[in-house]
Structure formats: C-alpha cells, structure tokens
Amino acid sequence: MKQSLLFVPTLKEAPKDAEVKSHKLMSRAGLIKQVAAGIYTYLPLGYKVIQNIERIIREELEKIDASELLMPALQPSDLWKESGRWEKYGPELMRLQDRKNRDFCLGPTHEEVIVQVVRDYVNSYKKLPLALYQIQTKFRDEMRPRFGLMRGREFIMKDAYTFSATAEDLDVWYKKFSKTYIDIFKRCGLDTKIVNSDVGQIGGDEADEFMVMSEVGEDSITYCDMCDYAANQEHSGLVEGDPCPVCGAPIKVAKGIEVGNIFKLGTKYSESMNAKFIDSDGSSKPMIMGCYGLGISRTLMASVEQHSTESGILWPKEISPFQIHIVPVNLKDEFQRELSYEIYNNLRGKGIEVLLDDRYERAGVKFKDADLIGIPYRIIVGKDSGEGKIEFINRYTDIKKLINKTDILDYI
C-alpha cells in the first residue's frame, strides 16, 4: 500500500487527555481518533492491526472446533427480563426505545441472545456439545472512560459460549479455551498471567482473568516469574518479595491489564431462560454453559503499551499492519524513486504486506513517522540506489546492513 493513499495522519503532539503511553502513541501514529469520550474511530493502520488480531483468534478457535456466528448489538428487553438482568444491570447498560416504545439495550455481552439461539434448536444430548463465538462490537456506558481503548464505551470483543451436557465436558472446554487464550495472546506479543476472579455481572460458578502485567493496569496482581502463580493482591494478601506459594521464589507485584476472561456459567442462564435438553437417560436437564471473552481493542492497546518507547511502536510480527516499510530518502531522485517502486512491486507480487512511503516529504519527517508507526523491517532507499543497493534494518535487533536489492528476501 502507498502511504499517501492509506491515510496515516501522524501527529507531533498527542491529544491533551491522553494519559498513558499507548493512548498517546496510538493517537500520534494515526491508529485511532476519538469521536466522543470512550468512543473511537479505528484509522486504517489501527484497523489493520485489529484485523490481524481477529485473524489470529479465528485461526486458533478453528483448531478447537468453535464455530463463528454474529449476533445483533440491539437486544430486546424481553430476553434480559427472562435472565433477570434487565433489573439487575446498572447504568453501564445502554438502554433505548424503538419508535413503538419497546425497550432495547445495546449488548455489553450476549448470554441472553446465544441462549435464545441455541434453546430453540438443540433438544437432545446428541446435539451437544456446541462452541459458538462471535467477533462483535460491544457497548458499556463506563462511568469514567479512560486510557484510550482500555476503558471504552464502544469496543470490539470476541465472545464465545459453550453448551455442554455434563460438568466434565464444561471442564474440557474451559481448559481448551484457557490454553487457546494463552496461545492467542502470545501470537499478539503478550505474555499473560491467569488470575482467579470474581464472577461479577456475568454470574456463574468460577472465573479466570487473563492479565498482562503493565504499569497502566487497573488491578494489583501478585505473581511469580518462575512459575504460573498469579493472584489479585487483595485476595492473596502478599507483598513484593514474599515467598511464592507455589515454587518459593519471591513474589512480584504489578498492575495488570485484563485482556480476557472466562467463566463457568453453569446453569445460571439455561435455568432462568429454560434452555433444556433430553439427556441419554430420557430426563430433561438445563444445558451447562461456559462463556469466554477476549477484548480485541484492549489487546491492541496492551500490545502497544508493551512494545513501544515514548517515541514509537515496534509491532510484534504477527499483528504488524505491514511487514516491510520502504522509505526512500529523496523521492525526487529518479534512481531512488525507480528502485523504491521496483522493490515495492516485487515484494507485493510475492504476497508480502509492504508499505511504501511515497510522500514528497523531507527524509527527517519520513524517518520520524516510520519510527512512530513501527513496522519491524525497514528498507531505506538512498544514495546507493544507483548500484541497486539499499539499507535493510531489522528493528527488532537494530542491525543495519547495506545489501543488494536481489538479497532482500533472504533478509526477511
């Protein structure tokens, strides 16, 4: 893609209300633009990263045979009255009326709708288990939207729901999703810790949260680098340096960003909403449910928080909006221009995601933007272009080499 057409509006200054590094950088690098408090437009470069995260999620969920559907954002109050949440849910639930004064809400989560989908079709244990998920826009009227995409009012989530005939089968799905989440976050460049948590508004029997350790997180987490131990500090009561309950190593304390959560719902929704099946012994039983949330816009934000300095981002390979960034020092120079386009067309022809800075800007402006945008491999086409030579920079290692244009593929 050519940078002039992609629309990457970089800024020298972050908006005044941007408090944390990721919010500042995402605004300055032209990834997002605020529309109202907690409500954002994903600009082309930011949306490419979102789509990469979505692709990773789809690939990993396909491995565990989860099936994708799409439920609506508008949900009728009837369903929420069946589950009892219409009354219980506070002002975070955005409510509205249609032209005939019927009550609706904008879904912050989709337990009611998925139960309505499944209960009408599934009547026998033979049709269980089922694992269904969607990637969808959610709404939550936060009291205090903040930190950019961290606490937004409109955000993108993957939410999955499983339906099992037995508690043992729910355990199997719960473990599958837990493992899959770790894999997904790893591919997004995030190391996560699993923390046992409250069931909160969702309800149910058991819940775990997936936390990325970060100074901008909202929960205090005690964790260990040597083993999997992690817990909310208020639950564990431990302080920095205490011996770790699992392996004895000293405890660390950090703030955590919650990027995912999974719940054993049990029969909370299937009982209240009458989602039953006939078991092999002929008896009627409520389905046993699990639900599995993953914050996609928040994963983007956490990844920027982890993989950046104050002056720019460096994308983890799998979610980077492009793999290679071609920056000609001076586009008015005929040799540089021709070589830049030649490399650009060659790499695109090979299916490589490549961004060409085709703007007639000063070299300093282009390099500064490139540092900000954070594509991992950079090709600088400069004074040696007459001999077909370019500078290849691996930004992960910061190794720079003057190489021949024919050797580029070997370097990727």
Add this chain to the structure above:
Amino acid sequence: MKQSLLFVPTLKEAPKDAEVKSHKLMSRAGLIKQVAAGIYTYLPLGYKVIQNIERIIREELEKIDASELLMPALQPSDLWKESGRWEKYGPELMRLQDRKNRDFCLGPTHEEVIVQVVRDYVNSYKKLPLALYQIQTKFRDEMRPRFGLMRGREFIMKDAYTFSATAEDLDVWYKKFSKTYIDIFKRCGLDTKIVNSDVGQIGGDEADEFMVMSEVGEDSITYCDMCDYAANQEHSGLVEGDPCPVCGAPIKVAKGIEVGNIFKLGTKYSESMNAKFIDSDGSSKPMIMGCYGLGISRTLMASVEQHSTESGILWPKEISPFQIHIVPVNLKDEFQRELSYEIYNNLRGKGIEVLLDDRYERAGVKFKDADLIGIPYRIIVGKDSGEGKIEFINRYTDIKKLINKTDILDYI
C-alpha cells in the same frame, strides 16, 4: 468443517411471518434466526456467506486504492447538529442518552463521523484525494421491518466516502465506484441495473441505485435486456413493451431490490461541517465529497432470492459457504465412513472449503438438508466406497458421475 460442530439448525417449516422465498429458505437452511422484528443473528453458515461477500468487497476496493477503517456505531448528537441532520432525520434515526444525559444516535450512515475524521487532518490539496470505507453494522428504525434481511433495523453495510479537490476528481471516483459495484455484485452472482435516483435523506447533487430485478423488490423498474437502460417506472412513465429509449428494444418492467447506492454529495457536508482545504492557488475551499453504500446483508438476501427454488439454495461459486459437501449415505458403514474422512482430510489439506455431513442421520434427511443448504459440488459416498468410488455431482449442471476418489480434484 464437520456439520455436527458447525451448528446448522435446518428446519422443516419456515417461521410463519416469513413472506418471501429468501426469508423462508434462509430460516429453513439455518442461515439466520430472528431476535426481534428486523433484527437477526447470522448463524455460522449464513455468516460464512457474509464474510465471503465482505472479502470480495475488500478485494475489489483495494484495486481502486480505497482504504479501510472502522467508525463507531454510537455517534454524538453534536456532530449531527453541525450537519443539520439531528433535527431533520425522522424516527428512523435511533436516539439514546448516555448516563450523563448526553444525546447520541446509532449511525444509519456515517457522513458526519467521516467528515470529523478527515477535516482535522487534511488541510491541503496535496493530501487529496482520499477514498475511505468501512464494513460496519448500521441501525435504522424501520416503520415496518420485513422480508427478512431486506428491510432490517440492524444490518451490515459497506459505506465508502471520497474527498476530492475538484468536481472532475469526484466524477472519476464516482465512475470507479460505479464500475467496481457492478464487478462486486457480479462476483456475488447478481446482475444489477443502474437507476438514477433521488438523493433522499443523504442529500447532495446526484445519485444512482444498483438494482437487482426480482419479484420481491420494492420499486418498479423499467429496463431493457439488450442495453444498460433502466429507470424508475414513475420517472420514465413507460409500460411493458414500450420501445426502449436507448436501443429501441421492448421495455420490461420488474420490481427491483436496491443493493447499492452512490451519491455525489458535493459540498453539502463539508460546508456545514467546515471541512476545508487550501487549494494550489492558496484559497480555502470545502472538500468535494462522494458517498457509496452497499448493503451486505441485503446482497446475501438478494443472492438467495435469485439462486434458489422453493426447496433449496444453489450458491454462486464465490460466495458459497463451502465449495464441496461430502454426504456419506450411511456413516455406520465402515468403508463409507473411512472413505468420507479420507476425502475430507485430503481436500482440506489442499485448502479447499469442504463440509462433511458427519451426522448419524438417515440418508434422506441428509440429502434434503444438502439440497436446502446449497453447496455447489456434492460428493456422495455410498455403496461403491469399497472400491474407492464416489458419486460426484455438479449441482450447477446437475451432471452426476461415478468417479474414482483420486480423480476428484479434476472434477472441481
């Protein structure tokens, strides 16, 4: 994918309120499920078709250098007051208040938001033109939601917006989009006619609609099979058999389903919302805009309407949820089961989208479901499976052949 896990809840009877063929079939084939009037869940098979249509749109728009972003559904009233539409738009605009009593609407269209995005960054003719699009969920509180996905209250659209420095450049984009739309619809199996139309709620200088001729359409269109002529009947005043104004052939009359519309907005929004740029002569001018809508859920519905009989769908190749449907006559038969899985794994390994009916159902049930679901190529694994022979059916031609399992790829 295995049919038992995909969740394809086929029905013998369509819901009582389903009036038209596509709505009946989409409900019976397990493509959609109603949540409230005009509000649907896309079930896995239906959502796969939606994603295929989206892929085609992205591929075709990339060819004309349009860039994808994602704007929010929640839009603050401030922006709509700037454009003057907050007062003008009727009860079709869904309005709500947040917890601090600030007014918002759910976007039926995104002129205001895209202008807010572009005006803050683009100040010079050097940064024009721009072509931006999104694939997004839209809301319109229809007085009478009906015909399934045809007149829904929550629906999926592609909406694009161009920003030009000159009227001539807008003309160039308008023609590019018009041609691209024809290509997109063709790949979705739809022949469309372009009909000049009213500018309506969107406003602007000129508009065209893309119509699929169908008995369930909502507008009466006079058109010609021999040339490109098409017009709203109330504008043309022509009746069936009149000579066609362009080529002299006899006029036909049919109902039309509107699947796309394009508008030359001109400076309507850029003037009211102060989206200006400095031109090459140093003067300040409002940007000249175009907007281009394409109804994705409606394209799905129109395609089912065109490519089906009362007993089932036959998907156009490029949007079919799967390319091949493997149906074992009797899964309890060891030869049949093993051969079915062998073919399934082979084809998947070659990257072919294949659906395996792995249900222990009677053959009659499976064949009826297969006819309903409408995958274009079918492999029946039956009594000759011991010799590695299967029946290959091309449903477009209805040619059936008994072939060796090793020859399958040649037949696709």
